[in-house]
Amino acid sequence: MGRFEPELNQSTSKKQKIKFDVEDRISRLSDDVLVSILSCLPIKVAATTSVLSRRWRMVWTFVPRLEFDASSTFLKIRNKTYGSMRSDIFIDSEKVRFVNLVNRFVELCPLPYIDEFRVCFDLDRSHKPDIDKWVKFVFEKKAKRVELDFARLIGLYPLKRSLYTLCPLSLGLPSSIPLTSLVLKWVDVSDRVLDNFLSNSPFLECLCVQRSRTLVHVRVAGPSLHLKSLEISGCPNLRSLQLHATNLLSLKYFGPQVEIPFENVPNLTTLSIGDYPYPPPARKLGRILTFFPQLQKLALYIEDAEGLQRRHREFPLMSQLKQMELRVSASDLDSLLFLASWLDACPSLHRLDLDWMWIRLDATRRIKKGRRIVHHSLKTVKMTGFVGETELCMFLMESSVIFLEKIVVDPNPAYTKGGPYENMDINPVRALAVRKRARHLKSKYDFGDKLVII
Structure with missing residues (x-):
């Protein structure tokens, strides 16, 4: 490239120039x-x-990291063309562009090995020839981390949606696979294929399967299994889940009610279980938690808050628990003060995340009061989908106000986060009522800038 030679001033000799490279x-x-x-x-x-x-x-x-995530582009197109007769045309055109882009990268890659391959877009069985090509590429390049996320990005998920079926054996792939992480979302995978992955991936530490309709009997077991994180979510035809994994540290199960041998995963530190829209495994919550006094993080997704209140007023002692996440479906007629006994049983709890879904406002009902406790460890509370659950807020503030560092109140439910409706305001009347309640709490308790209202 060229050089720039400016003069310092008029008195400077033309021969005396500073050259900047x-x-x-x-x-x-x-x-x-x-x-x-x-x-x-x-x-x-x-x-x-x-x-x-x-x-x-x-x-x-x-x-060595190939990540193809066009979900944000897709959502922008959908939002701009929503209601237009040409919306589907634009979306189909974007899918063609996306598939061609991935194909081009796959064909040009000169590396003998890659570390990561990730695809996140709304694709299905109609794209099978291209996806098969990507899967073959991934395993020939001995990728360590693989994610195929073909979730539909907008609208309802059709019951008869044609999912891509992962069948690596038909592609003539090697039996020994150096995978450390495998994530499959909205991909049909059979029991046999999943078992082959577990048997032939000696370094596999993370496995996630979401929305597979062909998964029926899952068996995660073996003396050489190094799996540390397992997620099985939203697989509607699942009938059994056999676990025998002493190295497993994190388990997330969200699906039909099945018997899970929790005693065979003794080293769990993170547990996530949910019930909606299936019969809830959370109904056996007390018995489940007795297996894991060492838990550090617990996430629960609860549809029947009132029923859970009747069944679990007492909570087993969880002395190591540091973080709790609760997604609760309830109306404002329900009281969540039963959580007081839960907090009392978690003396080391540092963070509490609460997300309410489908809650009705009833400003006229009489406020109930629960027993007061003093919680010394709780520092952060975040409430999303907040509609002013005054009883619980009063309890939290009265029991932890001295020690709390921050309490965040957000009227928008968590399920909108990261989605197409994230920036859409909730009902303005409801939002006004919610913020009014939040401001009342802020004036009632001396929180200063600790209380953040979004």
Whole structure:
């Protein structure tokens, strides 16, 4: 590149000039360093560096992390064209562009190995030839982390939606797989295929399967199993879940009611279980938790708050629990003061996240009061979908106000976060009532800037 030679002032001799070298020093860096830099960027952005110069033309192809997430682009198109007769045309056109883009990257990749391959977009069985090509590429390149997320991004999930079926054996893939993480969302996977992954992936530490309709009997067991994190969610035809994994640290189960041998996963520190829209395993919550006094994080998704209140007024002692997440479906007629005994049984609890769904406002009902406790460890409380559950708020503030560092109140429910309706306001009348209640609480208790109203 050229050099710039400015004069310092008029008295400076023309022979006395300072030369500033503006040579592109970044391009002088080694290939390994440049690839490391580009690895921090989305792959689509990294590819645009190919136009900078001849030096950069092929550098991006050596990035070992291939992530293709066009969900935000898809949502922007849908929001802009919503209600238009041409909406589906634009969406189908975007799908074609996305598939062609992934195909191009797959064909150009010169690496013998890759670290990660991730695809997140609304695809189904109609794209099987292309997805098969990606799956074959992934396993031939001995990828360590693989994620296929074909969730529908907008609207209701049709019951007869045609999902892509993962069948690596039919593609002639190797039996030994160096996977450390496998995430399958809205992908049909059979019991046999999942068992093959577990048997032939000696380094597998993370396994997640969501919305598979062909999964019936899951068996996670084996003396050489190194699995540390397992999630089985929303698989409607599941009939059994056999667990025997002493290394398992995190388990999330959200689905039909099945018997889970919790005694065979003795080292869990994180447990997430839910009930909606299936018969709730959470009904046996007390018995389940007796297996895990060492739990540090507990997440519960509860549809029947009133029923849970009747069954679980007493909560087993969880002396190690640091974080609790509760998603509760209830009306304002229900009282959540039964959570007081839960908090009393969790003396080390540091953070509490509460998310309410489908709650009615009833400002005329009489406020109930619960027994008072003093909680020394609770520092942060976050309430999403908040409609002014005054009793619980009063209890939390009276029992923890001295020690709390922050309490966040958000009227928008958590299920809208990260989705197409995230920035849409809730009903303005409801929002006004919610914020009025929140301001009342703020004036009643000396919280200063600790109480944040979103």
